[in-house]
Amino acid sequence: MARYAYQHQEDTGRFPKILIFAANDLDHTSHCDQLVQICKEEFGQGDDFVKKITGSPSVDRPLQRIREFRNRPNPKIVVTVDMLTTGVDIPALELLVFLRPVKSRILWVQMLGRGTRRCPDIHKEKFVIFDCFDGTLIKYFQDATDFTVELPQKESLSIVQVIENIYQNVDRVYYVKVLTKRLRRIERSMSGKAREEFAAFIPEGDMGKFAGNLKNLLRDDFTGTMNILRNPAFQNLLINYPKAKRSFLVGYEVADEVSSEVAFKKGSEYQKPEDYLDAFARFVLENRDQIEAIRILLERPREWRTDALEELREKLAHEDFSEKTLQKAHQLVYNKALADIISMVKHGARSEAPLWTSAERVDRAMARVMKGKTFDKDQQQWLGMIREHLVENLTIEMDDFDNMPIFARQGGRSRAKKIFGDDLHPLIQDINFAVAA
Numbered sequence: 001m002a003r004y005a006y007q008h009q010e011d012t013g014r015f016p017k018i019l020i021f022a023a024n025d026l027d028h029t030s031h032c033d034q035l036v037q038i039c040k041e042e043f044g045q046g047d048d049f050v051k052k053i054t055g056s057p058s059v060d061r062p063l064q065r066i067r068e069f070r071n072r073p074n075p076k077i078v079v080t081v082d083m084l085t086t087g088v089d090i091p092a093l094e095l096l097v098f099l100r101p102v103k104s105r106i107l108w109v110q111m112l113g114r115g116t117r118r119c120p121d122i123h124k125e126k127f128v129i130f131d132c133f134d135g136t137l138i139k140y141f142q143d144a145t146d147f148t149v150e151l152p153q154k155e156s157l158s159i160v161q162v163i164e165n166i167y168q169n170v171d172r173v174y175y176v177k178v179l180t181k182r183l184r185r186i187e188r189s190m191s192g193k194a195r196e197e198f199a200a201f202i203p204e205g206d207m208g209k210f211a212g213n214l215k216n217l218l219r220d221d222f223t224g225t226m227n228i229l230r231n232p233a234f235q236n237l238l239i240n241y242p243k244a245k246r247s248f249l250v251g252y253e254v255a256d257e258v259s260s261e262v263a264f265k266k267g268s269e270y271q272k273p274e275d276y277l278d279a280f281a282r283f284v285l286e287n288r289d290q291i292e293a294i295r296i297l298l299e300r301p302r303e304w305r306t307d308a309l310e311e312l313r314e315k316l317a318h319e320d321f322s323e324k325t326l327q328k329a330h331q332l333v334y335n336k337a338l339a340d341i342i343s344m345v346k347h348g349a350r351s352e353a354p355l356w357t358s359a360e361r362v363d364r365a366m367a368r369v370m371k372g373k374t375f376d377k378d379q380q381q382w383l384g385m386i387r388e389h390l391v392e393n394l395t396i397e398m399d400d401f402d403n404m405p406i407f408a409r410q411g412g413r414s415r416a417k418k419i420f421g422d423d424l425h426p427l428i429q430d431i432n433f434a435v436a437a
Contacts, residue, residue, distance in 0.1 A: 001097060001130055002042050003174065008094070014122060016094035017069070018077045019114055023100040025054040025081050032056075035079045035099065042181065043077070051075040054083050060324065063392055064310075066090075067403055085110050088405055091119035097130040098137055108141045159238050163229045166218070176215055179229075183211035186241060194241040201234045264329060266320045273332040277348075280321050280329075284348035291315050297345050297436055302429070304436030306395045312341065330355060340394060342436060362390040365434035369427070378419050385410070386431065395432055398425065 001018070009015045020039075025032040032052045039050040052058075053065045062083060069078050070090050078084070081100065085107065096115050102108050115127030131137045159182050165175045187207035190198075199205035210217075217225040228234055263270035266279055288294050293312035296303045313323060323341050330339045330347075336355040339347075343361065346353040356364070366387050375383060385406050389396055401413035417424050 001095065003178075004128065004130075005095065006174075012122075015076050017090060017092045018095040018097065019084060019090070019093055020077065020079045020097040021085070021100045021111060022079050022081055025052070025056045025058075030056075031099070032079045032081060039077050039079070045076075048074040050077045050079070052079045054081050061392065063389075063404060067400075070403060084114060088114070089117050089403070089408070090114065091117040092122055092124070093117070093127060094122075094124065095128050095130065097132065099132045101133065102137055102141075105141060108137070160235050163226075163235065167226050167230060176218060180211050180214050183207055183214065183238075186238065187211060189243050191242045191244040194237075194243070197237055197241070201228050201231065201237075262328075262332060264320075264325060273329045276329050277326075277333055280326065280344075281348040281351075283319060283321065284345055287315075288349065294345060294349075297342060298349055301436035302433045304395060304432045306393075306397050309341075309393075309395050312345070316341075342394065358391045358394060361394070361435060362387055365390070365431060365437075368434045368437075369430050382410075382416060382419050390431070390435060394435060396428055398428060 005016055005018065020035055022031040022035050024030065032054055036050050036052050040047070043049060051065055051069070053062050053069065055062065059065070065075075065078075066084070066088055069075055070088075070092075084090075093115050096111070098111070102111065112129070115129075118124060129138065157178075159179070162175050162179050162182065166172055166179065184207075190207060195205035195207070197205070198207055202210045214225075262273060264273060264276040265271075266276060271279065284294060288298055291311070293308040293315065296308050297312075316322065316326070326341070326344050327338055330344060331337045334355060336357075338357045339355040340358040340361050343353070343355045347355055366383065370383070386396060389400065389404060389406055393400075398413060401407040401416045407413075407416065411418075420427060
């Protein structure tokens with residue numbers, strides 16, 4: 001996938017948007033998490049480059065992440081299970097990677113559909129499928145859709161062929177990088193016995209050191225290094241090396257004794273919850289004029305928009321005040337679970353300000369906006385969807401009616417305009433103001 005993506009970047013001048021369908025997102029053995037980590041290691045372009053978007057509690061605000069994937073340069077790669085299979089349009093998607101089994105024709109068509117959206121901005125002409133089940137998915141569904149799938153010739157990238165490509169000077173720089181990463185993966189999973197067996201070929205069997213020096217070894221002694229790499233016994237060991245056993249020990253007669261004290265990391269220090277919130281309050285007060293989002297919440301709530309919310313989260317996270325950590329601290333100190341970020345900022349600036357959850361804040365805002373007004377049945381249904389969206393996002397924009405599945409499935413912006421007429425835009429402005437006030 002990396003090889004194709006980089007070639008695509010070289011040919012078109014842009015790195016493609018990539019969606020990877022994983023098998024699961026289970027606690028402790030999450031396939032999604034494994035794939036995210038592999039992609040981070042492979043591409044080496046930071047945490048923002050690769051993201052997971054699933055319905056798991058470990059994923060904060062998945063709808064916001066979908067919006068970022070659609071509208072922002074990063075993330076370039078997203079790993080999901082089911083959440084992006086239907087109802088979400090990412091026009092710039094150019095690579096779909098199937099790393100989960102599929103037997104449902106309807107699901108297969110829906111998943112392929114993620115790549116069919118036109119994107120004139122990048123002159124998109126096609127999208128590419130990676131069938132990681134040896135082409136069997138495409139074969140299984142070959143008569144199930146009207147999609148024209150051009151099957152590539154099978155290309156094996158075994159470690160033996162990677163070595164041979166280096167020897168034959170086929171894209172040598174690229175394949176040296178590939179081999180280095182393969183060797184490092186071996187080093188992370190090999191057992192002590194494997195190290196002893198590798199010692200017959202490389203110094204002390206130290207695969208990590210050998211991988212780290214591979215580029216220099218090939219430059220300084222290409223023939224000698226290739227003699228090692230092309231040795232059939234060495235290649236067989238690269239494939240069938242003894243792996244470290246994963247063990248899980250159960251102490252049936254052992255009674256665990258656990259004591260703990262919650263502390264929050266701020267910079268290089270750990271602070272008690274009360275001290276952590278005191279530091280947060282000082283930060284809010286000291287930066288009310290420097291951070292526009294804080295100033296909007298405290299002085300100009302009518303200007304509350306998605307951009308302000310995103311700036312607020314970004315600035316707070318940069319100072320070790322992530323939303324989840326702040327919520328945990330507020331729960332411990334004030335016995336208020338899941339306080340919303342607006343409440344926490346206002347409370348930091350003024351201790352008597354109430355702490356509300358997102359649902360409580362949105363319900364108060366909707367009641368304020370609807371007070372004294374009459375709405376028909378269709379309008380009430382859409383106001384219910386707007387409420388549901390706000391509980392998750394705390395702001396709403398006109399673009400959300402086309403971008404967010406909850407609205408898009410009901411006809412999007414055009415349907416909303418038909419329902420509310422000329423009142424739609426003022427209504428959205430009033431709702432955002434009421435949420436932030």
